[in-house]
Amino acid sequence: MPLEPKHTDKKLIFFKPDLESDIRIPYVSQGVSAGFPSPALDFLETSIDLNKELIENPTTTFYIKVEGHSMTDAGINDKDILIVDRSLEPADKEIAICFIDGEFTVKRLKLEKDCLYLMPENQKYQPIKVSEENNFIIWGIVTYVIKKI
Template sequence: MSLDRKHKAQKLTFFKPDLQSELKIPYVSQGVSAGFPSPALDFLETTIDLNKALTENLDMTFYIKVEGHSMTDAGINDKDILIVDRSIEPADTKIAICFIDGEFTVKRLKLEKDGLYLMPENKAYKPLKISEENNFMIWGIVTYVIKKI
C-alpha cells in the first residue's frame, strides 16, 4: 500500500547521540521565572551535557531531524530535532516514530476498538488506519523536541 499525498510520511534523518563528547555548555540550574522576576542569583552557573541530560537509555536513544508539517499542532515543526527512545513501550496518545510501508513518519498513536491509527497533528493531513496489509513497526517513542524559536 503506498501512502497518498495527505498521508505522505515526513523525511526523517537519524543521528546517534555523541556520548563521548566533552562539550560543556554553561547551565544555570536555578529555574528562571516565567511569571514575576526573581532576584538574580550570582555564580550558580555550572555546565550541562545535553546528550546525557536528555538521554535516559543511552544505547536506545536517537536524534531525528524532521522534514514536514503533519505534526505542527503538537509543537513538532519542520527542521525540529526529536529525541527518540526505542526502549519505551508504545501506548495510546504517545508520539511515535513509525515505519510504514517502507517509510518513516512521526505521528500520535491512537488505539481504538477497531484498530490502531496514526494521527497527524495538522488538519491538512488525514489519520491513517493501520491494517494487516501494511508493513508496519513502531520504531521508538519521542521524549523531547529540540527547536529553534
C-alpha cells in the same frame, strides 16, 4: 546511519547521541521566571551535557530531524530535532516514529479496540489507519523535541 525509504528520493538520517563528548555548555541551574521577574540570586553557573541530561537509554536512543508540518499542533515543526527511544513501549497517545509501507513518519498513536491509527496534529492532514495489509513497525517513542525559536 542513513536509511533510504522505499518510495521516495529522500534519505532519512538517524543520529546516535555522542555520550563520550567533552563538550560542556554553561548552565545556570537557578530557574528563570516566566511570569514576573524574580530577584537576582547569585549567578550560579555549572555545565551541562545535553546527551547525558536528556537520554535515559543511550544504546536505544537516536536523534532525527523533522521534515514536514503534520505535527505542528503538537509543537513539532519542520526542522525540529526529535529524541527518540526505541526501548519504550508504545502506548495510546504517545508520539512515535513509525515505518509504514516503506516510509517513515512521526505521528501520535491512537489505539482503539481492534485498530491503530497514526494521528497527525494538523487539521490539513488525514489520519492513517493501520491494517494487517500494511508493512508497519513502531520504530521508537519521541521523548524530547529540540527546536529553534
